Amino acid sequence: MGRGKHSVLAAAVTVVCAVTVLGAPGTALASARPAPTPSPSASPTASPTLPPDKDLEAVRAKLDKLYHDAAVATDAYNAAEEKAKKQSAEIVDLARKIVKGQQKLDDLKDRAGAAARAQYRGGGLPPEAQLMLSEDPQNFLDGAGRVLEGERATKGLIGEMTRTQQDLKQYAKDASDRWQKLEANRKAKAAAKKKIQQRIAAAEKLQSRLEKRQQERLAQLEQEAALKAQTAWLDTGVLKEIRSKASEAGRKAVEFATAQIGKPYEWGAEGPKTYDCSGLTSQAWAAAGHPVPRTSQEQWKQLKHVDVKDVRPGDLIIYFDDASHVAMYVGDGAIVHAPRPGRTVTLAGAGSMPILGVVRPDAG
Template sequence: MSAKLLRLACTAAVAAQAVLAPLPAVAAPDPRRSVSRLLTDFQRLYLQAERATETYNAAAERLEHQRAVVVRLDGELAHARLVLRDSRGDAGRLAREQYQNRSDLSPYLRLLLARDPQHALDEGHVIGRLARDRAEALDRLTGSEKRRDALARAARSALDTQLTLVGRQRKARDDVRARLADVERLLASLTPEQRGEMAALERDGVADAQRRLTASGALGDGRPPSRGGDRAVRYAMEQLGKPYRWGAAGPGAYDGSGLAFRAWEQAGTPIPRTGREQWARLGKVPLDRLRPGDLIVYFPEATHVALYAGGGKVVQAPGPGERVTLAPIAGHPILGAVRPDAAPAAAPGTAGPRARGTARPPAVRPR
């Protein structure tokens, strides 16, 4: 949410992502409405778009996992069918052998009438072994049938779940597009003067929040990065200039949490894909203990993420129509910070001095 996002109204890339059925038009702004109120409306719409993007990312991640489950179960089911075929073959072979060797005489009578009792005893042992083999084959056949049936049910259920997730992903995708279209409509309705005033107001608000955060001492004393953190920041810096695209995690484009996800993956520490999961599952660290590579999580619902680069700056994929950039840490309201390479059990229990270190949108401070 910065002045650079005001170019959305004429950004072809965003327009290409937002091909929709006609939606109700956003009302033209009231000329009497203050610029701060316009900025508030813009920030609200933008935040809704980021929430929708996180929902889409979560749905996409679950769908990818579910597809892997379906593939695994399909493979296990195919193997179970081969085992069942072999079990049926064994059972059939033993049944034929029993039929071919059948006799109306009992084993005891055959032993009494045999010319060679020892041979009859040996034959009895063979017959007993065949009987045991037949029983074991039948047990394997029964077990194979049960396993096949259980896997078939699991595979059907997994496929049903996958189809449900496909529907959710499509709905989330459509929601993102609709929210971005709302942002575009609002921007397109503004005059050049209103856009310029709104951009200046937002720049002033970010600069003021950055000064207050720095003066408070909340950013600590410049701790060095860990080896993983250094690698993550280096990777993120190499992505500067690449475009933002919602739902993207590289290598050609990124969204906020996607950039953090890919940077730490390249550093050798896999982390969750979405900002919400990153905030929920990674070890939290106070702002006054930040070191480069830590993730700065923004907004109450953890809908935006950036990598701390040191010196009060973050590397981030800002939003639609923009490119990966180095920006002040106080560009958005800070929820807290997390450290991907910290053991969760040893991580600090608080998110740091939020009251001193949280930037507030300038729109809530009318001039």
């Protein structure tokens, strides 16, 4: 990453993550925000009293659970979608093989029919019988060679017809299997979609019940929780150990991902206008010339694992025990990610969520 872009990125991280927390482990959270100044014209009883923070914390916890469930379902939806695409392509390929095989079989049958008609024109006698009736020794010898060739050709024709018929039978069986799997994936995809919609609707309904000031306080509590988690992560001294620089491909992936900042989250989306978490990371690495699995769980399963202390810009950080969220490390203790419905692609602290591990798309 160029020096100028690195400075811009560092500045953006400062704005989003509060540099006093990101860069100074152990600093009190209160120091990251100025104390609110009451309006001189406002009366202490002018606005309804906010519910205790513990009640809003319960709301926040419930929202986190709903959006987490939606994220898990989104991963299942994306996985089913990928399998359906693959199976559909396989079915199309099998259909082409079936058409080609049937054309070949029809041609072989035509050739067999032509041979039968030629035999009929020869008086209905097989070539061996016609040969025995020949009185010319030379004709007999020449004919013997032709008979042997004809027998071999006939056997070859019959064998090829048999193999082609067997191939067509196997193609049909394979196509039937793919259709069954495709149908199963369609059902899994529909179930995942329903679950996503239910969880998001429940979260939105819960939020809609809050007054504006309650929603603002809830957002503040969410930020405080993220900053607290980031501070705890930095207090381990991990940032002092992280020294690795981005690879060329990693730099391109970071450039792509950060260029999407501000675009809305949408479950199942892979851009270019909207993204979900793994849609963003998979498209970023595709743009860098290193395609990766579509879902966060498959990225965790298939890509090379590296120690957190060895993380470098472009690496993917997988979150939560079920690998239901993924973000891209961009340096300076920060990530870029598509958080959840109602949010946009943004920068955040790398330790603001429970880290499962780090994977490297361009390892080796």
